[in-house]
Amino acid sequence: MPPTTLDQLKSLLRQNLRVTLNDGRILLGMFCGTDKQLNIIITNAEEYRYNEGEEPTCRFVGQVMVPWKFVVKIEAQLPPQYTDMIGGGGRDSGYGALYL
Numbered sequence: 001m002p003p004t005t006l007d008q009l010k011s012l013l014r015q016n017l018r019v020t021l022n023d024g025r026i027l028l029g030m031f032c033g034t035d036k037q038l039n040i041i042i043t044n045a046e047e048y049r050y051n052e053g054e055e056p057t058c059r060f061v062g063q064v065m066v067p068w069k070f071v072v073k074i075e076a077q078l079p080p081q082y083t084d085m086i087g088g089g090g091r092d093s094g095y096g097a098l099y100l
Helices: 005-011 080-086
Strands: 016-021 026-034 040-049 057-066 071-077 095-098
Touching: 016 040, 026 057
Parallel strands: none
Antiparallel strands: 016 026, 016 071, 026 040, 040 057, 071 095
């Protein structure tokens, strides 16, 4: 029997995610869940900003709730056995794209 969408979402709990926002920021942190509106809750989060002509900046933001309407892409960190099979998720980062 194929896994349901809820089963797939549950499998991501306590996994590291990289969430790209529509303003260009990237959040890295551990997925803790969603609410009814599909807002994403991430703990131990770091925020990365990449501005043209400037050095990238990083800051620890702790726990964040990201409204779904600002999410462009979500990537889950894959276990090492999968990254070896697919070639490293694009940039040897261990992340593979997840489109919800």
